[in-house]
Amino acid sequence: MVAAGLYLKRFYTVVRGEVLVLPSRIIVALFFLVLLGMPLISQNPYLIRVIVLASIFAILAASWDLLSGFTGQMNFGHALFFGVGAYASAMLNVHLHIPPWGSVPLGAAAAVMTGLIVGIPCLRLKHTYLALTTMAFPIILMGIVFALPDLTGGELGISGLQRISNSLIVNYYIYIGIMLVLCTIMWKITDSHTGIIFHAIREDELAVKASGINTTRYKLMAFCLSGFFAGIAGGLYAHYMRIAGPSTLEVSMSFMVVIWAVFGGIATIYGPIAAVFILFPLLEFVRFWPEYRTLIFAVVVLLILLYMPEGLIPWVRDKIEKECPRCKIRNVATRKTCRVCTAVLD
Amino acid sequence: MKRETFGWSFFVTVCLVIFMSVPVWGRTIKIGVIGPMNFVQGKGHWNGAVMAAEEINARGGVQVGNEKMKIELVKADSNEFLNVTDATNAMERLMTQDKVDFVVGGFRTEAVLAMQDIAMDYKKIFIGCGAASKILCDKVGENYNRYKYWFRGTPFNEYYLVATSFAHLGVAGAAIKNELNVPVKCAIVAEKATWAEGMVKAAEGTIPKMGFELSGIWRPSPVATDVTAELSAIQKSGANLIFTIFSSSVGITFARQAGELKIPAVQVGINVEAQKDGFWEATKGMGNYVFTMNTYIRGVEYNEMTKPFVEDYYKRFGEVPTYTADTHTAILQGLVPSIEAVGSLDSDKIVAHMENREYLVPSGKVKYLKDAQGRPTHELAWGPGYLTSLGGQWQDGKFVGVWPNKWKASPTAPEVTYKGMVPLKLPPWMKK
Known part of the structure; x- marks a missing residue:
């Protein structure tokens, strides 16, 4: 009892000292709480569906940001990893009867292998050339899918996949839990030593090489890591939809990921996640005006990019928080002095 | 005083408007029409369903037991050519938000397969009016208890x-x-x-x-x-x-x-x-x-039902109906007579009645097939005397x-x- 009280006191101290000091951290904490508490407020299957799908796409968008945002390896064919994850999970589940807890990680492993295969020829390419080359890969895979209809189901895809859980709420918590864990891992990666090297490669690869760092290894690692997370998203999507079809490899899927990331803010991880949780429900919300749904979506994205070129979330963050010019610690915008070094903020 | 009079007049007007906008009949039969509504296929789905609903409502509605019910259509844009996820969300919305009793439509097989599963989860009859893939009906034969609510409306299989x-x-x-x-x-x-x-x-x-x-x-x-x-x-x-x-x-x-x-x-x-x-x-x-x-050509008649349908459609929409407009048939000749026959909106009872019927439609005659093992597949019969x-x-x-x-x-x-x-x-x- 005493130990529990001590833990609670320590938890409160951490929350007060680390979370409540910054509005962005409060928002993230609220996001976690709202997602985890949603079934207590409403168990509407439509709402749950929208949140679950947004969670899957949030993993996908964040995985793109890890590769293209942080490492600067501009990937316009991210649907490849998503599609490989979806198809591999579907084939393992339907043809070999491997349950979802096995098929999803194995699908992600297949996506990692794909990341390696795609990454090697892409190492020599940069900028536009890299973007165009990566765009070709999902199209090639789609050709393979159509060429092997007995295995892949051709244009019909592979249907009849097993659900992760038959309970709406259990399913919800599994998807939300996986999303929160994976996105936190991605965020921690970008905050780690490896993440700093990823960032440095994007800024000046030559300088990183000159520092004795094997950039080839790190770039391949970025492809594999991104492939892993996108592959998990693909596997989860296939099991949720109960079908893995050619639409998972379509060019529009690749571009949607880029739109989410750019809208939310590149090289942030949380930006693309927030963007998915804004844009995906927005598309559902404007169903009352079906003829103009896509137009409304496009106008919203254009306006945001026009007035907030760095993305929505960095813009909001800069409005509510200030960075200390001396110690680089972030402070709430209303403060006059830094909360750590007491330097004047304005 | 003047202000008070205005207030009362406004209140009475609002009450009247609310009263007039509430349908005079009781419960309605809600039918979801799902399709790519910004494309010609979806327009066909909607136009056909609108014609059927208007025809049924004009004759007083559907006799369900002792009650007369009107048809209410709910339009759902599946956007399935561009986004399969969108299609499944539209279907889920029909099931849980709009709470439809039946669904007609669908076009792209990959999307229809995903939508089919959602409709089956809710045990709602879904009559497909667009996808020709055989796999959709094979599922009925393979797992009848789950997929029996799926019927092929049009076209006959690939x-x-x-x-x-x-x-x-x-x-x-x-x-x-x-x-x-x-x-x-x-x-x-x-x-x-x-x-x-x-x-x-x-x-x-x-x-x-x-x-x-x-x-x-x-x-x-x-x-x-x-x-x-x-x-x-x-x-x-x-x-x-x-x-x-x-x-x-x-x-x-x-x-x-x-x-x-x-x-x-x-x-x-x-x-x-x-x-x-x-x-x-x-x-x-x-x-x-x-x-x-x-499927339809002006001046050609499969039977006595063809000409009135094609000409009415042409008069109303200025074009000859495409096959996706057979949502008209799915509702008017498929669903409604079975609802009236069983006197209920219970999906299981309607399925049992529908799968054993043979009936004329403007494009021929509908009969639902069984597979080699004698299991119902809800696949349309093709050939002389049926659909051609x-x-x-x-x-x-x-x-x-x-x-x-x-x-x-x-x-x-x-x-x-x-x-x-x-x-x-x-x-x-x-x-x-």
Whole structure:
């Protein structure tokens, strides 16, 4: 009892000292709480569906940001990893009867292998050339899918996949839990030593090489890591939809990921996640005006990019928080002095 | 005082408006119409359903036990050509937000497969009006208890579509033999698209069996704007019959350029562009003698129900109905009589009644099939006396029906000719 009280006191101290000091951290904490508490407020299957799908796409968008945002390896064919994850999970589940807890990680492993295969020829390419080359890969895979209809189901895809859980709420918590864990891992990666090297490669690869760092290894690692997370998203999507079809490899899927990331803010991880949780429900919300749904979506994205070129979330963050010019610690915008070094903020 | 009077008047007006907007009848039967509403296929879904609902409501509604219920349609844009996830969200919304009793529509198979699962989760009858893939009905046979709420509304499955195309080829081949007294040499021209792959393979195997010589296979892009190279090669190959498999704009390009070059061959098969009323203008009259499969043609009657439906549709929407407009049939002749017969909206009771019925529809007669093990598949029967579709040909600016015209599916089968059929015409430049 005493130990529990001590833990609670320590938890409160951490929350007060680390979370409540910054509005962005409060928002993230609220996001976690709202997602985890949603079934207590409403168990509407439509709402749950929208949140679950947004969670899957949030993993996908964040995985793109890890590769293209942080490492600067501009990937316009991210649907490849998503599609490989979806198809591999579907084939393992339907043809070999491997349950979802096995098929999803194995699908992600297949996506990692794909990341390696795609990454090697892409190492020599940069900028536009890299973007165009990566765009070709999902199209090639789609050709393979159509060429092997007995295995892949051709244009019909592979249907009849097993659900992760038959309970709406259990399913919800599994998807939300996986999303929160994976996105936190991605965020921690970008905050780690490896993440700093990823960032440095994007800024000046030559300088990183000159520092004795094997950039080839790190770039391949970025492809594999991104492939892993996108592959998990693909596997989860296939099991949720109960079908893995050619639409998972379509060019529009690749571009949607880029739109989410750019809208939310590149090289942030949380930006693309927030963007998915804004844009995906927005598309559902404007169903009352079906003829103009896509137009409304496009106008919203254009306006945001026009007035907030760095993305929505960095813009909001800069409005509510200030960075200390001396110690680089972030402070709430209303403060006059830094909360750590007491330097004047304005 | 004046202000008070105004306040009361306003209150009474609001009450009246609310009172008038509440339907005078009790519960309604909610039918979800799902499809790609910004595309011609979705428009067909909606138009057909609207006509059916208006017709039923005009006669007082549906008799469900002791209660008379009106039909209320709920439009759901599946956006399935662009986004399959969107389609499933639309279906979930129909089930849980709009709380529909039945659903009709769907087009792209990948999306319909995903939507089918959602409808089955909620045990709601879903009548597919667009996707031709057999797999949708195979599921009913394989897992009846789960998938029994799925019915195929239109079209008949892909295998029957291919069989119909070959019947059309046979008619054209026979005309060439009889009128020109020359052996038939057939070229296959299919757009480079996945859906055409199976048909090309089937045609490659079947054409020689039909006694025709296969002169070659050409695969232009679905959006090609110039096919003169292919046409020159086809002419050089000596082909006098061209089996077309087009669903995109290449159908217009190919027909127009073949007409301009007066290629001495008749085009037969599937050309979706040629099914549209604007084809004649689009080809500037060069699409004359193009023969394509279609479901409805003005002036052709499968039975006594065809003409009223086609003419009413034409009057209302200014075009001949496409096959996705058979949501009309699905509601009017499929669902409603079964609801009235069982006197309930209970899906299980309606399924049990619907799967055993045989009934006339404007495009023939509906009968639901069973598989080899005798399990219901809710697959549509194809053939003489049931659904056959039509073969239409552009003849001097008019799209006319040419098939089935004294058609026998097998030597022992009854001869089929629908009212309004005219003989197939070979392009006059073939006779030189």
